[in-house]
Amino acid sequence: MKLVPLLIAAAIGAPILAACASPEEIRAMDQRACSGYGFKPGTDTYANCMMKQADKRDQDMRANMQNMSHPAAQQPVAPAATVIVIPAEIKPKLPDCRMQDPGVTLNSDGKWEGPNCTPAR
Numbered sequence: 001m002k003l004v005p006l007l008i009a010a011a012i013g014a015p016i017l018a019a020c021a022s023p024e025e026i027r028a029m030d031q032r033a034c035s036g037y038g039f040k041p042g043t044d045t046y047a048n049c050m051m052k053q054a055d056k057r058d059q060d061m062r063a064n065m066q067n068m069s070h071p072a073a074q075q076p077v078a079p080a081a082t083v084i085v086i087p088a089e090i091k092p093k094l095p096d097c098r099m100q101d102p103g104v105t106l107n108s109d110g111k112w113e114g115p116n117c118t119p120a121r
Helices: 003-018 023-036 044-069
Strands: none
Touching: 023 044
């Protein structure tokens, strides 16, 4: 039973080490993994295991390269601006007029007044 954690560690660690390992070291890691699975050298199952180890390493390397070429897809982007939404029931009512409207004047309180203005709350 101690063999299973070792095999799991080898399967996870192999792609990481492969980036720094020589071809001979990579082949030795693959051979240890396949032998650890119980496959005997010189059999078809051993050869298939070796091919699968190489395919897995290639897939991992391609995935890593793709992740490096598209880092924005990995990181969530923060919004450019913060938007504060005030519910309609607490928004102040602004006067419904402009200084360009006919008959509108600015009173002493600094509010616009006119025939078509609705008073502010």
